[in-house]
Amino acid sequence: MNLLTDFSYLFEITTGVVAFFSRKKFKIPFYNFFFYYIVLVVLVETLGQVLRGYQINAIQLYNFYTFFEFNLLGIIYWKLTYENQSHKSISFFLVMFNIIYFLSFVFVDLQNYTVIIGAVIVSSFMILYLKELLNSSKIIFYEGKVSFWITVGFLLYYLTSIPFQAVFYIIGLESRELFYIQHFIIILTHLCFIYGLLWSKKEVS
Incomplete structure (x- = not known):
């Protein structure tokens, strides 16, 4: 792995550790599922690196990861x-x-589009959340809400992944620079997560 890949993986693990120790701080309905998401990311990336180390194609691993x-x-x-x-x-x-x-899994060519479609769909979910936040009294304290910072991180990652995936899977352009950009975005995404987890106000439902 190159240095930037190592750093992005390290930030994923760091987010997982911080999220684990923040469970008592954020006893709110969505948080457990966010924690499961981070655990899934770390497990899949770890297994993916092991498979690549043995020169085993990890494409099916990431196909199953996409569902969860x-x-x-x-x-x-x-x-x-x-x-x-x-x-x-x-x-x-x-x-x-x-x-x-x-x-x-029946029409295999669709696998080139599922991540792009998924990214567009979940980005719309995040916009729905931000719209509700904007129209509520909670907007006054948005910077102290962990859900806001998590959403900023998710939007940063998924909105930028749409053109990246389109270039890679649809156009078929492979570039080392594109992967550097992707890992840099992963680092920024997890910085948003970590910042939100550490500096947001305690929330208990």
């Missing part, structure tokens, strides 16, 4: 939103994503 990744995100933003219309939208698009995901 986007469904966990759907649950997170279901828990974070309150409006009935938001819940209907999240439920509908999550079902649509899962249909596309399972169809991709």
Whole structure:
């Protein structure tokens, strides 16, 4: 692995450690699912590195990861939103994503698009959450809410992953610089997570 890859992996582990020790600080419905998401990321990245070390193709590992990744995100933003219309939208698009995901094992070419489709869908979930936050009294204290910083990190990662995945899978352009950019974005994403976990106010439902 190169230095930037090592750093991005280290930040993922650091987020996992900080999230583990923050469980008592954030006893709110969505937080457990965020913690599961981070644990999943660390486990998959660790196993992926082991497989690559033995020169084993890890593509199927990441295909299965995609299912749990986007469904966990759907649950997170279901828990974070309150409006009935938001819940209907999240439920509908999550079902649509899962249909596309399972169809991709029949129509294999779809696997080139599932991550892009998933990124667009979950980004819309995050926008629904931010819209509700903006229209609530909680907006006054947004900088002290861990869910805000987690959403900033997620948006940073998933909105930038859309063009990255499009260039790599659809256009077929492979570039070392693109992977450097991706790992740099991962580091920024986890910095948002860590900042939010450390500096946000305690929340108990």
